[in-house]
Amino acid sequence: MTDQAAFTDLHSHLVPGVDDGARTLDEALDGVARMVESGVQRVVTTPHFDASLLRDPGRADERLSQVDEAFAALRAAVADVHPDLVIQRGHEVMLDDPFPDLSDERLRLGATTAVLVEWPRLRIPPATPDVVARIRDQGWVPVIAHPERYHGLAREFGLIGAWRRAGARLQLNHGSLVGRYGAAAQAVAFRLLEGGWIDVMSSDFHSRAHLPVFVDEARQWFEEHGQGEVFDLLTRLNPQRLLADESPEAVPSFTIERGFWERFTGFLRHRES
Numbered sequence: 001m002t003d004q005a006a007f008t009d010l011h012s013h014l015v016p017g018v019d020d021g022a023r024t025l026d027e028a029l030d031g032v033a034r035m036v037e038s039g040v041q042r043v044v045t046t047p048h049f050d051a052s053l054l055r056d057p058g059r060a061d062e063r064l065s066q067v068d069e070a071f072a073a074l075r076a077a078v079a080d081v082h083p084d085l086v087i088q089r090g091h092e093v094m095l096d097d098p099f100p101d102l103s104d105e106r107l108r109l110g111a112t113t114a115v116l117v118e119w120p121r122l123r124i125p126p127a128t129p130d131v132v133a134r135i136r137d138q139g140w141v142p143v144i145a146h147p148e149r150y151h152g153l154a155r156e157f158g159l160i161g162a163w164r165r166a167g168a169r170l171q172l173n174h175g176s177l178v179g180r181y182g183a184a185a186q187a188v189a190f191r192l193l194e195g196g197w198i199d200v201m202s203s204d205f206h207s208r209a210h211l212p213v214f215v216d217e218a219r220q221w222f223e224e225h226g227q228g229e230v231f232d233l234l235t236r237l238n239p240q241r242l243l244a245d246e247s248p249e250a251v252p253s254f255t256i257e258r259g260f261w262e263r264f265t266g267f268l269r270h271r272e273s
């Protein structure tokens with residue numbers, strides 16, 4: 001049932017020359033080809049955007065126009081090489097201003113009400129549930145990028161529930177499951193999946209030759225854990241629902257068997273908290 005939706009990626013840095021992702025059109029096309037090889041059928045690519053830029057409409061417009069132009073070139077080139085791939089754009093909005101005006105549809109994922117957001121510099125500022133609630137009150141649905149990567153989240157795990165109750169959706173990076181960001185992020189990723197708190201998974205792929213996409217590794221991880229249907233929900237149905245301005249479906253929780261070191265670091269974390 002869930003596999004009828006396209007395999008979708010909502011977080012990547014493919015637009016050439018506008019952030020720390022692809023530097024050139026060739027590099028972007030190489031990255032797109034590798035995503036397609038991994039089975040990705042729909043991409044909403046998300047260059048970095050600093051929310052503080054919106055305080056100065058001129059600078060914000062300059063940035064958005066720069067991305068418009070580079071994205072148009074990418075989309076035209078992709079249409080030639082991968083005519084079946086749907087490619088749209090959004091941004092990964094860094095909330096260095098906690099109350100940005102997100103009314104420009106280019107800031108949102110494929111011009112839906114959903115907007116990919118991140119807390120600045122991988123640290124969690126104060127009052128984040130209020131920030132989420134305020135964004136929701138304005139009619140937008142914040143999708144928090146890679147919660148597993150924020151420093152200190154393991155010690156403040158209650159924030160996950162607070163963000164969700166305030167209306168946030170959560171996006172996990174594929175690579176986190178297989179240790180791309182270290183053992184701490186991996187352990188948090190496991191806890192988030194065990195709780196059924198993740199709504200969607202994406203690559204956060206930065207489109208460089210030395211970087212893996214990690215879709216295949218994540219798919220394999222879910223299959224090895226007997227959770228292929230959960231993977232489909234996180235990569236097909238729920239992204240599709242978000243992009244149709246619908247609520248994601250509840251994701252089943254499941255237990256992950258840990259190896260010795262994962263149990264040991266889990267014990268230390270428990271003792272610290």
Ligand SMILES: [Fe+2]
Binds near residue numbers: 011012092204
């Ligand atoms: Fe990103």
